Amino acid sequence: MKRRLSGLFVLIILAQTLGTRGFPDSLNIGLAEPITNLQSWVRKNRNDHWMFEFILNPFISVVNFGLDSVESVFTWLPWFVPAIIVFAVVARTRRWGVATFAALAVVYPGLVGVWSESIVTISLMAVAVFICVLIGVPLGVLAALKPRVEVALRPILDGMQTVPATVYLIPIVLFFGIGPAPAAIATVIYALPPMVRLTALGIQQVPKSAVEAAQMFGATKRQILAKVQLPLAVPSIITGINQTVMMALGIVVIATLVGAGGLGQEINQTVRRLEPGRGLVVSLAVVAVALVLDRVSMSLVSTPGAQRVRVKRNTLYMSLIGLALAAVVGRLLGWVEFPFSWGTSFADPIDTGFKWFRTTFNVITRPFNDFIVREILVRAQTLFNETITWQAVVAAAAAFAFYVAGWKMSLFTACGVTFIGLTGRWLDAVDTLTQTIVAVFISILIALPIGIWLGRRPRIEAIIAPVLDAFQTIPSLVYAIPFVMIFSVGPVPGIVAAVVYAIPPGIRLTSLGIRQVNNESVEAAITFGATQRQILWGVRIKLAMPSIILAINQMVMMVLAMAIISGMVGGGGLGYRSIEALTGPDSGLGVEVGLAIVIMATILDRLLQATARRMQAPVAV
């Protein structure tokens, strides 16, 4: 091992002295060209080719019809009806506080004056999630029952989660054009993986003995699926729907780039107009929608025999009729829009606050901004462009991969890194990588100590955990808004937003790792008279190391996911290119960028996972 490593080290030196600095343009393989050709072909044939005329365009019409119907129903309903329904559904689980809160969350968008925008967004969610269930559940069942389907699906699902959303949007714009329906289809593709995965998981987790018992009673495969496997998978499937909704809400802002409208568009505009106050207020409406859908879907999952409010059938019918009457009466009286709007009164003080913050802390933020841009980002650019040869970068990456994961991974890394160069996105990738490293570094400095501290204080964690989880439902662009206000447009607000975005899961995973350290090991250390510090560093952190590495891995993935948002606020790099590709639209560029990000994410992910495995204590054979 040692000899091979020193061999690799010599290789790096050789590559540095003999290689070419930067990545020469002459090596560009012109990946974009055939795709750009396809794009022009599609443009030419969009109106008369059979594929569009008989398949894609009718499909769009169906989706559009769905969107319009849902939207018109919600628009017709007086504002209090959805609130009452949500309250009733959640209250069935006897959690009155949660039910009241959820009902208030329904009202919130009305309060801040984005009722109709919320309806547009909710309709898109409803249609997208409906299609997701329609496709995802059967696929998940197939994947669980047929190993071959699972083998085929897994890499696709994995890929779908690393490809940035803007890249998804490109083929959709290409084939479906722009508008609410393409946005819904993009949302479906983005939000589908958890639906498939959790359905498959739910079916696989059905106790083997239950299936065997059903077999022993002579049940047919169909009977086993319908009466044993599917019913037992219901909680998992509903969790899948829940996750799908959250994913769908996550790209609400990005979907506006292809014409989704609604809350996303509102948020997008506040960024352009630099109105962080209104941005936050509208974002909270997205959070409210997420919260309502989350609570409602979770209240549908129940353990068999759990206490529920029992309602007599007649009472139920009576209340439904009453509600319908109230809806009609409300409609006739014109109580459709929410009666008051406090939108600007919420937003203004926030705006003032940010302005004050900006002027007061200019002495800190300005140097911080300049330091990161001039000393780190610009230097990294010159370093990779003018000082280090690309062969040396490939060799170094391969050497590290060899050290943590062996020669196969090393080969994959070398090919992957070279390929990014060959697509012509070398410098953009360097830019994104540097920003990622800076953001991850800061995230580690903040998240790990807090996670380690929290890991031994379960009571405090129980209070903080839901807050941390709530952070993840906020659309990622929202994170960037305040920092654009504070740092002005450029790479730094993107980096800081990425840090804020990545910290919560980092903290959660770290504290989980610390908490899961075997108590006996700690007790053993105590009986040998170890000091608190020795226990922390020698036992707790050592044993939690694999989890901590996975926390870092998760943070890297979160930061990379923010690259697009970073591009939206002037961060440059691959994120910016992907938006350029989408708005062009330049499908060739889009594919190059997409591949570069996927390769980068895959390599980083695999390397960190391998590092975590290396640190794991050997498992008993």
Place this chain on the structure above:
Amino acid sequence: MGSGEQPAIDLRHVWKVFGPGDSARTIELSKGGSSRAEILQQTKQTVAVRDVSFSVAQGETFVVMGLSGSGKSTLIRCLSRLIEPTQGQISLSGDDLLAMDEDQLRQLRRGRMSMVFQHFGLFPHRKVIDNIAYGLEVQKIDKSTRVARATEILNTVGLDGWADHYPQQLSGGMQQRVGLARALAVDPQILLFDEPFSALDPLIRKEMQDELTRLQKTMQRTIVFITHDFAEALRLGDRIAIMKDGSFDQIGTPEEIVSAPATPYVREFVNDVPRAKVLSVKSVTVAGQSTTNSRTVAASAKIETIIPMLLERDEPITVLDANNQAIGVVNRASVANILQAEQK
């Protein structure tokens, strides 16, 4: 169809080999005397069941006892075709089990054979009553009939009043009563038990064993019972097979096994058994002697029943066979001899 003469279950040279590849070669290796470990290393295959043959008579309780990894769970799954045996013949009252197609197998499971599982295998999303009625529901029997039948069985296993609870609201012992009731509800001739009581704590286990003995007295099913507990095997089995590394070390009645263990492995289990509880008076009878006092005992009684009599008065007791004919006597010395053997 089967006549009364035929055994309810008959296995001939059953093999099960796990792992991909040529199982015929693995079986040859195993016949040639290679150990499981050697075979695993050479072929990447595991011999789980190795040339097992036995038959079970109508109404008999046959216990297969083995430690974990001995292949007993695989064996019972071959017997129900939850796992396909690699080689061998299995017939149930003369019907060839392995020749059955999926439909015939389903019919068999719906009426003639049922199983009770180690971790109960209950359906957590169904109420107790619906769990018990499951086998009937699969057969598309109408709801009122199956509820009536399930309620009847529910009372038989002593769970009256628990019909509308969910399995996880019941204790382990009660859950297994549900498992037993569910198996009984389809009125099967053959009942398979896969370590049904090993997840229960000792007192409940004893209670469930007694319950099964009580039920079996009235229902007279053919039972194959898997366990890792030798005491349980002795308590329940008409005959016992000791399984090790995929094959049977010995088959016999509890008394045969305890009085004459066939291999050192079987002896290890037997050593811990209180013989007075297993062996019958017959095994300590001194033939040919007679006595004048009026005390008598049946030859089939367990030794422990005569110990108080011998302690009361040190005089021999006359042993009577099934026809009430004297076949000899027992005395303190003959009992002490057999109990002393236990100490070694």
